[in-house]
Amino acid sequence: MPTYQTVIDSIKSPVEALKRRTSLIEEIEKLTGRRLLVYVADINKPESALKPEDKTGFSDLLEGVEGKAVDVMINSPGGFVEVTEAIVSMLRSKFDSVRFAVPNMAKSAATLLVLSGDQLLMDERGELGPIDPQVEYTLAEGRRREAAEDILEGFEEAKEALAKEGPAATPAYVPLLNKYTIGLLRGCRNAMKLSHDLAETWLKKYMFPSGEDVAKVNKIVEYFASHANTLSHGRAIGIDKCKELGLNVIDLRDAKNVELGKKLWELWCLYEMHFERTAIHKVYENRSGCSLNKQSGAVQVLVPVVRPGKPQVPIVPPTP
Secondary structure (H helix, E strand, O other), rough: OOOOHHHHHHHHHHHHHHHHHHHHHHHHHHHOOOOEEEEEEEEHHHHHOEHHHHHHHHHHOOOOOOOOOOEEEEEOOOEHHHHHHHHHHHHHOOOOEEEEEEOOOOHHHHHHOEEEEOEEEOOOOEEEOOOOEEEEEEEOOOEEEEEHHHHHHHHHHHHHHHHHHHHHHHHHHHHHHHHOHHHHHHHHHHHHHHHHHHHHHHHHHHHOOOOOOOOHHHHHHHHHHHHHHHHOOOOOHHHHHHHHHHOOOEEEHHHHHHHHHHHHHHHHHHHHHHHHHEEEEEEEOOOOOOEEEOOOEEEOOOOOOOOOOOOOOOOOOOOO
């Protein structure tokens, strides 16, 4: 029977769901020999974006987690790049090795977060997305949202047309140019540079630290950061494209990883069901007693299955 249907049919209460999630987290940790942290958001709810509140959630998520190697299961539509930078700093101040598991999707600023990992775990269901910045600005008719790269290119095209065609082109292009301010154009350039620079820095430092993969890093960054390459900010960048670009991917379709892939997918299905049955839009969870559920105007703290005073189950690295 399909996994998600099985989850829906078999889990009848929030307590059952929490117990099964906690059990799966432990099973996954035994397979990998690493602690698993879960940060998932419901992309169908407007509050799901990466934003400053996530620093508090991640602080709880990291507290009490022992060891120097960790996996982070993520589902997120993206959000503030500055928050992504803060989370990377938090993770790297505590762990020497960080991998990201993407059973469903991590888009935009969440893709940028994933690119700070040593490796990523995916199968054909997982997807990343472009990291080209999207900029909001105000016009007389209301708020507009466009790719920063499109705004800059549109401005340059309008300037070139006016220079080439002269006064005859004024009625067509002056209204277009009027929507661009110096601050907007400068903000677009800065946003593009920040996204590009962070991706490049993290890939060189964590995924490709040998210093011998500069060309590969440049290829990866240029693809993910260029709107001209991806054409749509919502475009799915799947595992085959990630491998083609040279990202360090653990392919969960491989026979030796299939069991891990199944458990990660079932865990994600449990969270998706949790989102559908509640008003919750974010969950931070681990096996050390953290189970924070955020909903508009409230944070629920679920009673963990593992008692806070109970010793953690030791993790034995898998046999090679």
